[in-house]
Amino acid sequence: MAETTNYMIAGYVVFTIGMVGYLVSLVLRARSLKQDMDVLQDMEKKEN
Amino acid sequence: METKPRILNVLDWVSLALFVIATWMVFFYAPTEAIMGQVQRVFYFHVATAWVGLLGFIAAGLAGIGYLRTNNLKWDNASLAAVEISLVFFAVAIVMGSIWARPSWGTYWTWEPRLTTATVTELIYAAYLLLRQGLEDPERRARFSAVYTILGCISVPITFVSIRLFRTIHPVVIGTADAGAQGGFSMTPAMFQTMMFSVVTFSVIFAALLWHRIRLGNLADKVEQLRLKLAQ
Numbered sequence: 001m002a003e004t005t006n007y008m009i010a011g012y013v014v015f016t017i018g019m020v021g022y023l024v025s026l027v028l029r030a031r032s033l034k035q036d037m038d039v040l041q042d043m044e045k046k047e048n
Numbered sequence: 049m050e051t052k053p054r055i056l057n058v059l060d061w062v063s064l065a066l067f068v069i070a071t072w073m074v075f076f077y078a079p080t081e082a083i084m085g086q087v088q089r090v091f092y093f094h095v096a097t098a099w100v101g102l103l104g105f106i107a108a109g110l111a112g113i114g115y116l117r118t119n120n121l122k123w124d125n126a127s128l129a130a131v132e133i134s135l136v137f138f139a140v141a142i143v144m145g146s147i148w149a150r151p152s153w154g155t156y157w158t159w160e161p162r163l164t165t166a167t168v169t170e171l172i173y174a175a176y177l178l179l180r181q182g183l184e185d186p187e188r189r190a191r192f193s194a195v196y197t198i199l200g201c202i203s204v205p206i207t208f209v210s211i212r213l214f215r216t217i218h219p220v221v222i223g224t225a226d227a228g229a230q231g232g233f234s235m236t237p238a239m240f241q242t243m244m245f246s247v248v249t250f251s252v253i254f255a256a257l258l259w260h261r262i263r264l265g266n267l268a269d270k271v272e273q274l275r276l277k278l279a280q
Contacts, residue, residue: 001080001082001083001084001085002083002084002085002087002151003085004084004085004086004087004088004151005085005086005087007086007087007090007148007150007151008086008087010147011087011089011090011093011094011144011147011148012090012093014140014143014144014147015093015097015140015144018136018137018139018140018143019136019140021136022133022136026257026260026261026264029264030264030267033264033267033268033271034267036271036275037267037270037274040271040274040275040278041274043278044274044277044278047278
């Protein structure tokens with residue numbers, strides 16, 4: 001049997017980076033949009 | 049953002065539970081392949097991520113049809129969400145496959161039919177995001193994007209059947225491989241169960257991510273509308 005453990009680890013490192021990276025990007029974008037929404041709603045209240 | 053629906057909460061927890069079980073099956077349930085050794089374990093999530101990638105591209109095409117039939121921008125939002133998630137999953141599948149190929153084929157990359165069609169598919173949908181950025185008017189952007197995703201869908205079956213139609217070294221997981229295929233293996237029942245469980249797991253994860261991404265798109269639309277209202 002070939003010794004290929006390092007390749008397996010590399011494969012799952014790539015998988016983890018891809019998945020975690022995407023999840024973090026979703027969370028950050030949602031947080032940023034919520035902040036924008038709060039600011040805009042405050043501005044709307046002040047205008048009215 | 050609207051309150052998170054309870055069913056989405058359930059879907060998140062189901063996704064997490066399935067993912068934990070799938071990971072356990074990959075590392076502890078499926079046996080080590082006799083010739084390739086440990087790297088064969090990459091295969092389970094490679095197949096599952098590739099499946100989700102292609103599934104999302106098809107979903108984007110269906111959402112494109114939905115937009116053209118209804119002119120409702122919610123379909124455009126769903127289409128964008130599906131493409132974005134699929135691009136990530138498909139890129140991961142391509143890189144994982146490339147890492148598996150090194151000990152199996154002796155090279156990280158070769159321009160054989162499956163790798164070539166997969167790369168073309170990934171680039172087609174990467175170009176979709178660029179196309180969207182170049183169009184300001186939401187209606188026009190949605191119309192062009194819908195047509196694009198419908199036409200882009202053609203690349204999905206081509207990618208899927210490429211290893212069955214052409215001479216290739218890429219192994220066929222289910223069915224008969226070309227005589228020149230390298231790195232193929234006979235799946236034991238435990239291997240097959242692990243692969244199928246991973247595919248189901250990633251399909252559920254895709255559904256959860258799609259819902260989250262659509263909600264994000266809805267929030268972005270609301271922010272944009274409020275911004276325009278205040279600018280007037």
